[in-house]
Amino acid sequence: MLKISLKLGLYIFSSIFLLETVSMLYLHNHVIQSRINQELESLKSRGNSHRDVLELSYSEGTLKHIGLMESHTDTDVVITNSTGDILQSSENINAEMKTILRKTLPQVPRKGLIIQSSWKDQPYIATVTPYNSDNEYEGYVYMFKNTGEVEELIAQLNKHFLFATVLLLFFMLIIIYFLSKALTRPLIGMKEATTKLSEGNFSVTVPIRSHDELGELAQSIQSLANELNYLKKERNEFLASISHELRTPLTYIKGYADIARRKDLDVSERTSYLEIIHDESQRLNKLLDELFNMAKMDMNTFTISKETVRLASFLETIHEKVLPAFQYKKMQLHLECKEDSSIDLDPARFEQIxxxxxxxxxxxxxxxxxxxxxxxxxxxxxxxxxxxxxxGIPDEDVPHIFDRLYRVEKSRARNTGGFGLGLSIVKQLVEIQGGTISVRSKLNQGTCFTIIFKGDH
Known part of the structure; x- marks a missing residue:
């Protein structure tokens, strides 16, 4: 199985190689054709120069001078009259030149005409330029260049292109190697992190090196790891807390049951111990009920039955139910509800809240x-x-007040009678009914829980 760095490198190399191949072929053909065109234009320019000399001073000496001059260059010249007779040439005329000279010429413009441009399958490239000296001497100046020399020039260009291609591929491989490593290093780190997560090690750190999609993925994995680590700690704390909460009433029940079994106890003492056993049994039963309700909510099997209720009368009923307990503790309980709005909720569950x-x-x-x-x-x-x-609630405890088994009183004093599950269940019950709950609190000043139901009622 190929590694992702190798796959990525192959993809990048294939893409760039294809692009470079097309670009180099286009450039190669364009440069060669441009060079051939330059050679043809150079031939035509030399022919035009000889034409100008002939038109300025036409003589046998001038013809010989032109032939002699071209005999020392890499081009050949053939001068003919208007009937095609050869007046002067710089080299012996071979069969290939004669073939070109015998071609029927079209109307040749004064600036000259390219009569053979194919360098791949012909021995010469050639141009022709007309001359007219005082309407007495007329003819054509033919310029030839051997394509062998052109092919040598093209071969040199090919060597340069080949060297440039090899050099480009070399640097491209180096760049792709480091680029693929740079791109895949974060992915490899994320893969190692997810492997640790799958093994149950949630205390992983994923470095975030960028703010692009890879950075967002790393941030998501880190957030997942943090959440799983938090859930692991919460689970361990939950199990420890449940063990503590179960062990305490069970210890009381077993201890007082052993005492109550003693035969030397009088009826009043045995009754007192049985009352303690009864209270602890109720406490244990309440804890199990809360745990059972929480489990049902976690599994989404907790059902609610909503109905439309008049809020003012509903709160008045709750107020009357709990008022005696507040009065017994010499506290006041006020109800402020100016509008008797209708609201859809589960009365039993909301009363529990x-x-x-x-x-x-x-x-x-x-x-x-x-x-x-x-x-x-x-x-x-x-x-x-x-x-x-x-x-009130200390500031450091407010963010955790709805966590399961979280208690502000770390000593878990039994006189409060709670398990740390009530507010967690309250939050879930509120959210199940489509509401939200929040808390504001100041130490030694008081606490405010607010339940909000959105929508028009």
């Missing part, structure tokens, strides 16, 4: 304080708040 929040206010508030149930209708929402004047 309110009783849990009010129970917290009762536990963590002192005598002569006020707790307020406040409901108000705002544009697009209904807000229901429980506001107390209790001990």
């Amino acid at each position: 309110m009783l849990n929040l009010l129970d917290n206010a009762l536990k963590y508030s002192n005598e002569n304080t006020v707790t307020t149930i406040k409901a108000e209708r705002l544009p697009g929402s209904i807000n229901i708040s429980i506001i107390d004047q209790g001990v």
Whole structure:
């Protein structure tokens, strides 16, 4: 199986190689054709120069001078009259030249005409230029160049192109090697991180080296690792806390049951111990009920039955139900609900939410304080708040107040009677019914829980 770095390198190499091949072929052909055109134009220019000399001073000496001059160059000249008779040539005329000279010429412009441009399959490239000296002497100046020399020039160009191609491929391979390494290094790091995650090691760190898609992927993996690590710690803490919460009542039950079995106890002592066993059994049963409800909500098997209720009368019922407990503790419980709005919710579950929040206010508030149930209708929402004047929640604990088995009292004093599950269940019950819950608190000043149901009611 090919590694991703090798695959990426092959893809990049294939793409660039194809692009470079097409570009080099186009450039090669274009340069060669341009060079051939330059040679042809140079031939035509030399023919035009000889024409100018003949028209300026036509004589036998001039003809010989032109022939002699071209005999020392890499081009050949043949001068004919208007009937095709050869007047002068720089070299002996061979069969290939004669073939070109016998061609029927079209109307030749004064600037000259290319009569043979094919250098691949012909021994010569050739041009022709007409001359006319005082309307007395007329004819043509033919210029020839051996294509062998042109082919040598093309061969030199091919060598340069081949060297440039090899050099380009060499540097391209080096660049692709380092580029593929640079691109795949973050992916390899992410792969190693996900391997560790699959093995249960969630304390991984994925370096984020860029802000592109790879950086976003690394950030997502890091967020997943952090979340899994948090869930692992939460699970361990959950199991430890549950063990603690179960062990405490079971210890009480076993201990007092052993004492109650003693035959030397009188009836009042045995009854007292049995009451403790009964209370701890109820406490244990309540914990199991809360755990069972939480498990059902986690598995999405927790059902609710919504119905339309009048909010004012519903809150008034709750107020009357819990008021005696507040009065017994010498606390005041106020209800503020100016509008009797209708709202869709599960009455039993929402009553559970309110009783849990009010129970917290009762536990963590002192005598002569006020707790307020406040409901108000705002544009697009209904807000229901429980506001107390209790001990408050420390700032560092507020973000975790809805976590499972999280308790502000780290000592887990039994006189509060809680398990750290109530607010977690409250949050889930609120969200199941389409609402949100938030908390604001100041130490030694009080706490406010606010439930918001969006929409027009």
